[in-house]
Every structure is written in structure tokens, then in C-alpha cells.
Amino acid sequence: MRLNILIPLVLVALFGLMGSVYVVAEGHTAIVLNLGRVARSDIGPGLHFKWPLIESALVFDRRLHVLDATPERYLTSERKDVSVDFFAVGMIEDVRAFYRATGGAGMVAEETAVQRLAPIIKDALRNEINSRTLSEVVSGDRSEVIERQLDNINTGARNIGIRIVDLRIKKIDLPTDSTVIRDVYRRMSAQRQQVASRLRAEGEEQAQTIRSEADRERTVILAEAERDAQKLRGEGDAQATRIYGEAAGRDAGFYAFQRSLEAYRAAFEGGDSVIVLDSSDPFLQYMRNDR
Numbered sequence: 001m002r003l004n005i006l007i008p009l010v011l012v013a014l015f016g017l018m019g020s021v022y023v024v025a026e027g028h029t030a031i032v033l034n035l036g037r038v039a040r041s042d043i044g045p046g047l048h049f050k051w052p053l054i055e056s057a058l059v060f061d062r063r064l065h066v067l068d069a070t071p072e073r074y075l076t077s078e079r080k081d082v083s084v085d086f087f088a089v090g091m092i093e094d095v096r097a098f099y100r101a102t103g104g105a106g107m108v109a110e111e112t113a114v115q116r117l118a119p120i121i122k123d124a125l126r127n128e129i130n131s132r133t134l135s136e137v138v139s140g141d142r143s144e145v146i147e148r149q150l151d152n153i154n155t156g157a158r159n160i161g162i163r164i165v166d167l168r169i170k171k172i173d174l175p176t177d178s179t180v181i182r183d184v185y186r187r188m189s190a191q192r193q194q195v196a197s198r199l200r201a202e203g204e205e206q207a208q209t210i211r212s213e214a215d216r217e218r219t220v221i222l223a224e225a226e227r228d229a230q231k232l233r234g235e236g237d238a239q240a241t242r243i244y245g246e247a248a249g250r251d252a253g254f255y256a257f258q259r260s261l262e263a264y265r266a267a268f269e270g271g272d273s274v275i276v277l278d279s280s281d282p283f284l285q286y287m288r289n290d291r
Contacts, residue, residue, distance in 0.1 A: 020049050022057040029095050030059045041096040058105040062092050064165060065110070069118045071173075074129040076137055082129065083173040088121055089166040090157070098161030113160055120156035121167065124149035138172055145169070 023046070024030045030043040033056050043057075050057055071085040092098050101116065102109035128145050129137055137145075146167045153164050 020052045022048055022050060022059070024048060024059055027061065027063045028059050029062050029092070030057050031095055031099055032057050038096055038099065041099075058099065060092055060095050060098065060105050060109075062095070064089055064091050067114050067117060069114070069121065071171075072122050072125070074126050076129060076134045077131055078133055080134045081174065082134065082137055084125060084129065084169060085171040085173070086121070086125065086167065086169045088117070088153075088164050089168075090117070090162050090164045092161055093163040094158070094161035096161065097159065101160040113162060116160055117157055117162060117164075121153055121164075124153045124156075127152075 022030070024043055026045045028045065029041075030048070031038055032040040032043065032050050034051070035054055039055065048057070067088040067090055069086060069088075071083050073081055073083050076082060098109070098113065099105070102112040125145070128149050132145075146169070150164065150167060153167065157164055
């Protein structure tokens, strides 16, 4: 009989102990609700106890999370459309405020927080982009856009219990249904044409310079070559004259005979030449049979 009473008591004590213990993992925090009201908050990692049945514990992830949002369309100071895709990196800073703003924990609470946080970020970006031109938005320093509005964003996010650590613009596009794209393409085409014209003009100028330099070098080379050729011809003629003189001095008769043969060869080179001379002409002295 005593055993039958003891077993239920042990089971009740065991279930009571299990219901009074909860664990908070590293990087997380918890709050304890007492009959639906927040009794304790910002509970750190470790093993903790609560009153069974009347208290419940909710655990929240305090690590950094990436909060994505759908791209938003904004107007620049020139009233031109741009589509901005961004994401935020944030964490739970005040778990009590987060619970009150989202009404719970887990994925549902995170989705609720993102839905409430997105308009705050979009409004801050709208204020910044509305004050800039399209060129400043597209080609400017994006970190400057973020830094100017990060404090304002955190002021609004504080009501949700969240602190935004960083905000990044992933992409800035021109909407396909906007006339801005055509204007940008025309402007880019005009700029490319200007660059191409400038490069062609510079190339033509360099080509003229190279051609002028090449012509000058060609003239100098030809003049030097002609000078060297004249010099070599003069030296050759002088050497030939010297050799002919030496040959004539050694054997005048043979030299005269050699010169006559060269004259005959030149006179009858074509094979059909006709020369009318007197038979006693000295030109024919080596062709007569009386020698």
C-alpha cells in the first residue's frame, strides 16, 4: 500500500522537476513568464529553474542575423526611378521589448520583427536617396548613404528591441519600365563616342609623328648610303685607274690590245651592229691580217 502511494509521488516530483528546469544555450537569452507576464528577462546561458505550471520560459537567439527585404523603388532628387535591394545585419538587444513587439519567440517572432523593421529601413533610405542625384546614388559611396541613416534606423528599431549593426546595399537597378534606362544608355553612348573620337585623334597624331620621324630617318639613311656609295665608287675608280696604270707600265702593247678587245666587245655587243670605217683606221688595227 505504501509502495503504491510512493510511486505516484515520485512521478509527480519527477515531472515537476522536469517542468522547472530549462537550458539557455550559448549565444541565446531567455525570459520567464509568470502567468503570461514577464517576470524575469535577459537570462544568460546555462541551466535555470522556474516554477512549474505557473511559469514558462521563452528562449531567444541573440546572435547576429541577416534580415532580407524585398527591393524597393525610390525617386532621386531628379525624380528618376531606382530600385534598391538591401539587407540588414541585426541582433536582439532588448529581449523584453522584442517579446512585447513580436508577441513570442521563434520564426514567427523573427518574421514579425522583419515586417516591422523593413518600413523603418526603407523610410530612412528614401530620405537619403531623395536628396541625391541619380549619378550620386549609382556611383557614389554607398557606405556614406548608410552611415548617415544608421542612427535614425536604430532609433526606430529600439522600439522592437533590435539593434542594426550594419546595413548593406546589394544592388541598385534602373527599373525596366522607366525612361531612365534609355537616357542612361544614350548618355553612355555619347560618352563612349567622345572617348572613341579622342582616342582616334590621339592615334592619328601619333601616326603622323611616327610617319614624319620615319620619313626623316629614311632621308638620312639614303643620304648616308649615297655618300658612302660615292665614296666607295671613287675609291674603286681610283684603285682601278691605279691598276690600269700599273698594267700599262709593265706591258704597253698588251694593255693596248686588252683595251681594244673591250672596245670591240662593246661595239658589237648586240650582234647586229654596223660600223663603217676606213680600212686603215687605227680602231681596226688588231683585226687586219697583215699583223
